[in-house]
Amino acid sequence: MAGTLGKRGKAGAGAALLGLVLLLSACVPGPPEPSPRPSPGTTSPGPAPSGPPSPTAAPSPGETVHFTAQGDIGISSGARKVLDVVAGLQPQFNLALGDFAYKAGFEQEFCDMVTGRLGGEFPYQLLTGNHESDGRDGDIGKYVQCLPNRMPGLQGEYGTQWRMDVPEQNPVVRFILVSPGIDFADGQPLDYSRDSERWRWTVDAIDDAKSRNIAWTVVGMHTPCLSVGNYDCQAGQEFTNMLIEKKVDLVLSGHDHVYQRTHQLATGANCRELVPASFTAGCLADTGSSMTQGSGTVFATVGVGGVGLYNVKTDDPEMRYFASTSGKNQDPALGTLDVTATPEELAARFVPADGYTFTDTFTLRRG
Template sequence: MRPAQLAAAALAVLLLSSCSSLPPSSPAATPPATGGGTASQPATASAPATQADPSGTAVEFAAAGDFGDGQAAAEVLDAMAGSKAQFGLALGDLSYGSPGKESAWCSFVADHLGPDIPLQLLSGNHESDGRNGSIDAFAACLPPRLPGAHGVYGRQWFVDLPQRDPVLRLIMISPGLDFADSGRWDYVPGNEHYDWTATAIDSARDAGIPWVVVASHLPCQTMGRYDCEPGPAVTNLLLDRKVDLVLHGHEHLYQRTHQLSLGPGCPSLLPAHSAAACIADTDSDFVSGSGTVFATVGTGGRPLRDVNASDVEARYFAAYSGKNEDPTHGFLKIRVTGDALRAEFVRAGGGNFADSFTLHRR
């Protein structure tokens, strides 16, 4: 076994050991129920032997959020299936349906994706608080199928891909979401969620995994209708650690930034503000380690919303599409090898919007 593999294995054991020793309120343990009723419990990420394992030196996956169960969502899922991605990544806000009907949406997904492309879940605000179903129920009918996942599936988990000689660590987090059984999950310096995220990133770097991609339902910088709902602290953590790519949903549009970076002229990225010094590169052909690209892909099927091109944060964005700007449903297809991370927006219906970008290893 190579030194990088030994380091990765040791760090995984360390993280799992620390998870098992944490109190029930820890993000790596099952969050306790609160209030007078009985809350369903989230499934801990695991991987039965029959589940899919992305193999080879390349990892390819499709990411989108904000689906529903209408014609546009069906077209997006059909396009994912046709893309031959190894798996799909749901960036939150799943069915928009009634509580208790989660299995119907899971069947809808399976009918369009087929048995060979699992959709792996991250909660959005519509299922974290139970208004449109429970993330735990969705996780039960679309369970974890990527071997070696650690954490609480659907809420906060990570996985290294492929399992042997990984080129990618994919980290899923839930800053700013209110969970029905455990309240709001804040990610601020010194708390358990923030520390879990920092450890997941740092241990990937220490293990020599080339690429780190983080997914979080709520964006901070945006040209849509929302404010910085997750809070700026976690966004600045991701920038400080030079995470390569961050994926979001929530806003029903597509928006992708330039490569952003902290530095002497940009000590932090502030909400409702922009600074030229925070932009590291603008040509869509980036070098890893120079900064972070943020992509919101809320184009999974729900009706699209307007993009505000006059927003003060608009200078951070290189490409965007919404109801008033070439409205197009689709997903971001991401291909990761040891040398490069390539991403392309794949159209599923509507307009003809296109976007692509590449990060290269130094």
């Protein structure tokens, strides 16, 4: 029995020694595990971004869409003041409605001014104006290189004719940006005449938005048609009436260096068509600041992004179409239009730059 007990004792001691070895080996650190690789389409975590959200923070389905819009910007202190307003509002993106540096060879300086105030990844979405469309005072091709599209799902020719839905999935707003009424290479305008390819592209984009039940349709173009500033109907009478007939909710433009916002306008039994340089009371669908979607179209020119202002011509026959105006001789202000949209409401306000006081507000609500 003593021998049996001795063997068991040796076996027990051996087992204890083996356990001690295993325990010690477990305490020795092994090689470090590699850091997890990001999934495709994502980036490694970094410092929290400053300023407005980057395109990766585009609005999610059901969220409020928040954007700013202005044109006729320049590279002066006025332009920087307006960019500071945009930075303070922190929109999800900005629509730049044409006429940027006003000088050939200053494209990069303009882009640096924008990114210096809004951040290198902020979606500062471009539409050409007449000062960069034909290359004489700048080149839209160079602008789109240094301020490229940063919004998902954009279709078309960025900088000239494009569309996007925001948010990309279950969108609240369709944006349609077009370029009627300005010259391009060799002094030739793009063809937006009735039933042309670009006319049909615009009509199809509007109709598609309505067929998909997107709540709001916003069209942007550099040139307005109705104006109490310096210019006549450069966007084209037929094209403008088509936008009204299609019940586009909001049409944004620049070009005239004033702020001007129409009442809600409509065509029908009391207004066969809108005729520039005249006034027809039957074209006024709603003259209040709170309007119902589907009753007509609101046109807003925001040509006050930083350059010198034009006078408002108060004796212009079209003046009675306008609910609010601002220019060199009347409540002068540089600034931006600030717009928020939900599935039920589109609300806009003019926000002046530092040193100015003029403002304007209007709202469209779904009936």
